[in-house]
Amino acid sequence: RGYHVRAGTITTPLVGDVVITDTAAEMAVDASQGLAIIPVYLNVSVRLGGGTLHEYALKSVDTASTAGTVFTPLLLLGDTDGAAATATARVQAAGSVTVTAELATTTRRLWSGGNPVAVAAGHEFTTYEYEPRLPHVIANNACCYAQIAATTTGPSYYASLDFLELRWVNIN
Numbered sequence: 001r002g003y004h005v006r007a008g009t010i011t012t013p014l015v016g017d018v019v020i021t022d023t024a025a026e027m028a029v030d031a032s033q034g035l036a037i038i039p040v041y042l043n044v045s046v047r048l049g050g051g052t053l054h055e056y057a058l059k060s061v062d063t064a065s066t067a068g069t070v071f072t073p074l075l076l077l078g079d080t081d082g083a084a085a086t087a088t089a090r091v092q093a094a095g096s097v098t099v100t101a102e103l104a105t106t107t108r109r110l111w112s113g114g115n116p117v118a119v120a121a122g123h124e125f126t127t128y129e130y131e132p133r134l135p136h137v138i139a140n141n142a143c144c145y146a147q148i149a150a151t152t153t154g155p156s157y158y159a160s161l162d163f164l165e166l167r168w169v170n171i172n
Helices: none
Strands: 002-007 027-031 033-050 052-061 088-091 108-115 127-130 142-151 156-167
Touching: 002 027, 002 088, 002 142, 027 033, 027 156, 033 052, 088 142, 108 127, 142 156
Parallel strands: none
Antiparallel strands: 002 156, 027 088, 027 142, 033 127, 033 156, 052 108, 052 142
16 A cells, blocks of 8 residues: 655644754654565655755665654545555654664665755745655665755755555565
8 A cells, every 4th residue: 555644734834954963854654574665755845945055865774763753644545444554654843753873884865855055035946856766665674764954944844755565575
């Protein structure tokens, strides 16, 4: 099945972290033991791009997230009678979702983007998207997470992360 995690609502965008920190994320999806998730789409729409040196990233590690506000993933089909996700998700502003420390030997960078200048009034529309050609499989107590940050002032944004959920035995 496919599921959707979102950050921010039409009246309340979230605000990103002030610089990307290796253990801080804005949203995460955790695959428990025996479960596989495949991130298939990430959208980050910047509402107000204050600060400079904007950074956006989607990463994965072989450890589940440990803190942040729980978010119940929504079914992509919109079928209210469908099965609830087995995967768990967290969403919280300003890097308040805790993930394991980033290391070059354990952290996979699936996607990243950035903007080196402030996105003040009069600049073009700013959105960042991840749509993989060969999606990454995350399984067995692992985590996929998004980081959204800038220096001096975190950007306000809306974001969504879509993922597929499968039993690990079905793809292993």
